[in-house]
Amino acid sequence: MTGPIRHDSHILETKSRKFFEKNVPDEWVINTPTHDYGIDYQVEIAINNQMTGLNFSVQLKSTSISKSIDNISVPLKRSTIAYYFSRLEPVMLVIYNSEDDEAYWSWIHELAIDLTKSNETFTVSISKKKKLTTINWLNIKEFIQAIFNKRSFLEYIDLETLSSTQIAAWKSFYSGAYEQAIFLFKQLQLDNNDNSITQALAWSYYLTHNYKDALLTVNRLLDNVQNNYLLQVKACILTEFGIRTENKGMILSGKMIFEKFISSDSDSLHLYNYANALGALGDDASAAKYYHLSLEINPNNAECWKNLGTIYWNLQQHDEELKCYDNALSINPSLIEALFSKGVTLSKIYNKHQDAIKLFSSVIENEDLLLKNFPKGYFWIAYAYENNGELLEALKWVNKGLDFLPSEISLLNFKSTLLAKNWEQHPYLKQDAIDFFRYRIDLHNDPLSIYHYIKVCNYTEQQAFYFIKEKFPQVININWEEFQHLGFSDKCLMDSLVNIDLFIQFKKTYNSDRYISHLVNPYFPIELEFWNHFDIITLISFTKLIRSSTEINGVECCKVYSDSFPILLKILIPQKEFSNEDTVEILAFIMINLPTIAFREIGAQAGYLQGMMSIEPLDPATYITKEWEEELNEKIFSTTADLLNIELSE
Incomplete structure (x- = not known):
């Protein structure tokens, strides 16, 4: 019996693939991905036989039985759906029914799926009115372009009217190759001062973290034209630039722009951006309110759940915080910020250091991501290992962090404390302690490092006095004998280093x-x-x-x-x-x-x-x-x- 079932299944799958490929416009490119999450096709949209970078993914399901006259249903695994929601491009679900010799389609995000529920599988249904054979591919193209433009607050761009060079630039932009897009858009600006190109250039700068050029570019554009799309681009730049530089004025300016677009019919993205600005300004209660409003509209925004969790951390409501991280990870299991934030809370608040290390390990495998997205995560990895009694692992990870961020104060202080507490019990750490404390002294004359350096070098009282005098000549201008004559000991001076x-x-x-x-x-x-x-x-x-x-x-x-x-x-x-x-x-x-x-x-x-x-x-x-x-x-x-x-x- 096993053989025929496999044979029938293979035949059905082949028929469904041929049916789909036959109904896609000839000039659009259909690629078969290599991953294991159920995506059968990635379709890139072409205009006049030129690829545009606009694309969508397709999950193709097949069935030989339809129990309903009006709908067709299939089960989908939680992990599969979570993967779909984590993707940047839209995902189309296509169900081929051999009984009707017809396929039916829907966008995944239009289906009533809430990944914060505990289901392991979800049954999804598509109306039989949505036939693949009657689909309007022009509408699909416009829908995909609108989705891509919405992410960068762009108005509609008619790609069919553009030159080959312009389409190449937009292809880089839509494909996420922002460095290449910057180069091409700047070349196009020499001949064509198009507002859409300048706005896309500003957004490309923003997404490559070049906030200064992003702000200069959008401000120049706003001198010539005012519209809601541009203002929202500026608000995003100001908020992120302000967060990165700890510039409250920038964050406040971004928040004031976002406020103009908040209303009873605001979409989830506007509410989410506004909540981000409120959170950056320390208004945790208001930020929580708008994150919740955003999630009521779109409960499958993993980043929104993660940021709401951060707000609950600030409010010291850690049980609610962990629920938010769990929701974020149920939607996107590889979301690095949620993995790390949950690990930090488990280690710092609940003393579950081993559980935290397991979470961290899923990110540690890709250090490039760690460095790019969460460089201070090295501190928390080291923290969890130290509190789990794994001293050498803690030292390894704090050293990795310092290799990347040699002046990061949290990492410097962590290593100082680690070495100060352990060098006497573990003699193999003594030379490392001497070298590190000397480095911190040379870096910024750190008083506590001077204290520990004197201790680990086993200086005499007189040696300690003159070493401190050398480092703080603005305070100490007497000699050792005079210091003793005042009735003080080296302990008095060593104690003074703390403050x-x-x-x-x-x-x-x-x-x-x-x-x-x-x-x-x-x-x-x-x-x-x-x-x-x-x-x-x-x-x-x-x-x-x-x-x-x-x-x-x-x-x-x-x-x-x-x-x-x-x-x-x-x-x-x-x-x-x-x-x-x-x-x-x-x-x-x-x-x-x-x-x-x-x-x-x-x-x-x-x-x-x-x-x-x-x-x-x-x-x-x-x-x-x-x-x-x-x-x-x-x-x-x-x-x-x-x-x-x-x-x-x-």
Whole structure:
């Protein structure tokens, strides 16, 4: 029985193919694809025997039985339909019925199929009124051209009126060969300043990510002609250009243009583009609303589901987020953004690192796609491997990312943390750590890399001091012995590296010169040496003040001043003889001004940090206590009296 069935099936398939080929216009080219997803033909439309790049795919099904008078039905697998919806060109379903010796046709997207449903197969029906023998191929050509033009917001172009050179240019455009299209359109512009050509040139620049030339081209065109199609091209360019360059003004301008075309009868594409702009501006609630509206019209837009998932990530609604990614992948199983986004969420939020790695692996097989579409994905691959306990795999993938994006901060920080945590337990990483931290120091003088470099090189305290001094000469202008004399250790300086960049920014606003009025006096000059030592004290106090990213530690900060300010007096007051009258004046001057400088500096540092780090204000009375004030005043008084040789009575 098996033999005859195969024979009958083969005969039926042969008859259906001959029937279809016989009914397609002779000049149109019919190709047989080589993939396994059920596409039987790819038909490229020709005009005057010239290929145009306009094309559609055909799924050809056959049956010998028709149970309905009005319709003909066939089952289609979910995976097959998902493949059809992921294709750029339209897909025509043709069902040949040998009983009628007729074929019936429909566009796949016109069938009532919702891939977000859980069906493994879908039964699709075509009306028997839609006969292949009565099809209007001119209408098909116009429909295909309209579909292709809609993607780039082009008005109708009558290809039959164009020259061979012009058709060649449009063929490159419609075929997705945008670099070639740019070359040909620019040549055509020399002889023919056609608006459609200029608009297609702008769109070609846009799709090759040359946003600057795309914007310049569309703006030049808008100087001469205004229409809705051009404005939508400009909106797309502005939005994407703004996202890539983090230019909020561009995104906002794109959003304002999209708004003009939003109405109760907007199609899914307009709603989708508008939602993209809203999402880029951080308006997650509105973006979610318009993504949903778009999906109500077209539930089979995989990119829309993926972007809605990103919005739910922002809103921390991760269960809903994963549902969106699953819907996107049920429509287009190879959508790289959805694969990666789902993997990131599984790893980062749900700690399902192995599941994430499985998702990533389906993209890793094609690294060119990874580099082109999701270069920061290397970070998440490395993140999942590290948290899955696979250290070497994590290191391999972060290195791959840095080969492509050598200055990407997320990758740099990931590798820094990975090496800092593991080089001691895994000695084979030591040289890699030395080389990498040195690279980061040379790249942008990264303070944490300096910290780790000193650790991994096992520098002595003195070596560490001079290495830090070499890297931050604007802060450290004293020698090792002077640093020790102030009562500080190398640990104090090493700890300061964590926040030294923030301290440097603080000093630009609150420089030490603001204390001149508290120090100028007729008895001695204020030497540069004093300011160099003062900067070190304020650096250490600044470091002590930061307990964490959410709390300040005023007690330790105050202690720096009570311990180090008396030592600073030995630099401030010269070793020479003063008259009794002068010594009294100097003592009074010091007792008024030195504590004031300490109070002002502590207050400035605390206020700055509370503002910069969004730390809740801390009542100064909790750390600037009466006991501390008394201790500070007593130490300043006794040190000053000793330096001035004032004998104090018991």
